[in-house]
Amino acid sequence: MSRLSFKEQVLRVREDAIIAAVNRLLADKGFDLMTVDEVAADVGIAKASLYKHFPSKEALAAAAMVRLLERALAMIDQLSAREGQRAVDRLMAVSRWALEMQLGGEMPTVPSQNSSLRAELLAHKTYLDLLMQASDRLGAWIVQAQADGDIDPALPPELVLYTIYARACDPVPAFLKAGGAFTDAQIVELVQRTCWNGLRPPTRA
Amino acid sequence: MSRLSFKEQVLRVREDAIIAAVNRLLADKGFDLMTVDEVAADVGIAKASLYKHFPSKEALAAAAMVRLLERALAMIDQLSAREGQRAVDRLMAVSRWALEMQLGGEMPTVPSQNSSLRAELLAHKTYLDLLMQASDRLGAWIVQAQADGDIDPALPPELVLYTIYARACDPVPAFLKAGGAFTDAQIVELVQRTCWNGLRPPTRA
DNA sequence: GTCTATAAGAGGATAGAC
């Protein structure tokens, strides 16, 4: 077995701490408003040391997004392990997870507009690979759920996939939270409901 | 009647051109990536001239948002004029309008994270007044639609309102457009459908 | 690999002539 040396362990722990800080800041203020100085201060090291670990601000964000996808895939694995669960229930668990992460301030978000970051992500092999893995596995569940009659078969699967992904950056939960009238659990329930059932009444002619 | 002097007319036309450019850039790259240099270049005047009309970058964005709300209220007026239309149909026309504006690249968006911009908007009397007017009028339609049985009465009205507002910055249309498999009209129809009917099949036990 | 110090440049805002 390959045992990590002490130095390598320290390195990994430090990089984990960096990614955790980046994750927090990305969730809090987004990529453009996050500064590398803040990241360094948050981790408690000098900025120049940060650049020994990651070559650019974009690389920092990419590392955080990779960690997010790794966690998403771990959750998908757990859901797959449960036998006898309907595909739609698994998908609803995924959208719920995204909503809970976002409401808890743990969901890093990157603007799809920023071109430098976008270019870096599209060139990041690991990121793209994990994203495709997640999309493939969710896509299979979507097709299954449509065959089960649990998702509208008239909807293109990619629309369903994007709609679930979009829960990660839905502004509605934050607005409801700012209103102060609901608990986090209630907000998740309400937004989840509008996502899957829509705004119209449950049953109608 | 108060007739505008020639000078005042020229001023107004120029400011309209500035706001149009800001609107375009906000829709294209967002507030943080929009630079005042770009705005000036787009309008075709010097940056210093821009600052004679608007005191800050935040004020530029606020002016664009005010114009957006004025147009939204004008549309709401038109919808009100149609007698005999159900409240839910009016609301669906609003969400459709937001989707079409966004797909057409005409919807300015401001990040809810940016604190300097947020502060400026919350201190902008005209902006807040128009936003409240729009919310009040849409809110009345929402309550009416719930009474009509056309919107789930179990949903808090503010959830419905925010969900409609969120169509203005929904990332799903752009993703579908990037895929290239659908026309703009089809995308509007699909996203509109998931918004109002959800992902589940239309009728179920 | 960590630090201090600094380069390099972008971008918001302004001075002052016309």
Add this chain to the structure above:
DNA sequence: GTCTATCCTCTTATAGAC
């Protein structure tokens, strides 16, 4: 009110000692 030229702050990134 418009221009050119400039200021100044913030931020990314790096040099070089230890």
